[in-house]
Amino acid sequence: MDHLRVIKKAWKEYDASKTIYKIQDISAMVSTNHVFRITFDDEDIVIAKLSYFGKYEHFKEDHRIIHSLANNLLYPFENLLAKSLLKNNRVFTYRYKTASTDAWVVFYNPVRVQKRLPRRLSEAHIRKFGQQIGKFHKSCSRIRNVLPKSSKTLSTDISVLLRQLNSRKKSSFSDEQRDVLRHHCELFQKNRLLYKADKFETIPVFIDWNIGNFSVTSSLKLYSRWDYDWFRMSSRMMDFYFFARVVSDIGDRTVFSYLIGPMMEDRFVLFLEEYHKVNPLTANELRFLKEVYRFFILNYVIKDGNYFFSPQYATKLQSEAFDTYLPSIEKEFDSEKLISALKLK
Known part of the structure; x- marks a missing residue:
């Protein structure tokens, strides 16, 4: 083109x-x-x-x-x-x-840019970031009823992937891989109902909150945000996997992977504590984080990866999805650690 x-x-x-x-x-x-x-x-x-x-x-x-x-x-x-x-x-x-x-x-219009957060955040950065995101989500919540309606939902996207997996058309995935993906689609739909995700408030979420997509003031207040590739109307929890990546101990990297580990770090707990003070979370929302991650891998890496990512990234990430990302969900994520830290039930 x-x-x-x-x-x-x-x-x-x-x-x-x-x-x-x-x-x-x-x-x-x-x-x-x-x-x-x-x-x-x-x-x-x-x-x-x-x-x-x-x-x-x-x-x-x-x-x-x-x-x-x-x-x-x-x-x-x-x-x-x-x-x-x-x-x-x-x-x-x-x-x-x-x-x-x-x-x-x-x-x-060109967006004005001030400071970028450092590649690895300090504890003070994490605290301020948690507070700012809590306030931003609250602002989005206040105007949710005056925004145009969206036709996309988590359930419809997973249903599209299931139809693709059940299609007789030639696929880049083996029969065994398709079975694995079907299993995770079904788990997502089951747990979405279990955690009553349909009852979660729907607000605008941008999902891709890497530090190259926003700027802050010298006092670490949110100043500007751009790059709307993964924007959708959904639960606020859809943003939290990338918040975990922003505050992770390893920091921002040029060569990236989508490991679940950042959501289990104490640094993410610190972020959640500060967010929770401003914009309280529920236990079921924290339980749903596992499904947020599962949805991200299924929808953005598997279903749309070949269309969105450049070829070298799509191949790498899809291979890692089968070898690492999907198997790690049940093994590595423990929502009770997060629920306990926020003293929720």
């Missing part, structure tokens, strides 16, 4: 009167999504995101919800999110569809 051609066509449809001077690819090169900085003749700058991961309808729906969220969040988070460009009072999205290609584009 000629990415620049698609970006130019998208901008022409948005505002043909404004001439592009330069387009720079600023993508992280981890996923199949591409991000570009567009500079115009008059020196104005916008950011373009080009995606062909998932469905255009979901892409459009998500950005409509994010736009509403960005405009309805109150102080101190009123300027936290990158704003999409509008046309005729609607978020502008462009779809480029040919016989062999289906891609879509959205434009953003």
Whole structure:
């Protein structure tokens, strides 16, 4: 695909009167999504995101919800999110569809950035981060009823994966691997009901909270957040696996894996304690963290991995899913440690 051609066509449809001077690819090169900085003749700058991961309808729906969220969040988070460009009072999205290609584009105003958290957080960083996320989730909760509805749920995504596994179409997974995946899909659905996850409050969650996706002030308050690849409306617990990764002892790494271990570290318990003071958690929510992790591996690594991650990452992560990630769920995760630390029942 000629990415620049698609970006130019998208901008022409948005505002043909404004001439592009330069387009720079600023993508992280981890996923199949591409991000570009567009500079115009008059020196104005916008950011373009080009995606062909998932469905255009979901892409459009998500950005409509994010736009509403960005405009309805109150102080101190009123300027936290990158704003999409509008046309005729609607978020502008462009779809480029040919016989062999289906891609879509959205434009953003450049987001202001202050400080990044260090690769390995201190205890003071963890405490402040827990407090800030607790406040942010509370702010999202307060406006949940005025946001557009979402068609995606955890159950529908797992059902899609099950249909794919039961299909007679050629699969990259062996029969044995498909059996393993079916087993974990069924466990997820069973435990989702056991922990009454359907009763959990639904709020906007971004899931991918690695330290390259947000910035903080000098006093460690959340300042800006970008990168909405895994955005969805769901339980707040969907964010917590990545919070565990942010505060983990090993810290942020260039070569990454998705191990369950960070959710069992004392550093994550410290994060939970600070979050809990601001925005109380329940025992069933902490029990559901095991299923949050299972869902992440099944949905984002297995079901969508080949579409979202670049090929070398997709192959590596899917192999590790069978060898390490999925077998570790029952062996390594103990929700009672977290429940006991927060003195819950």
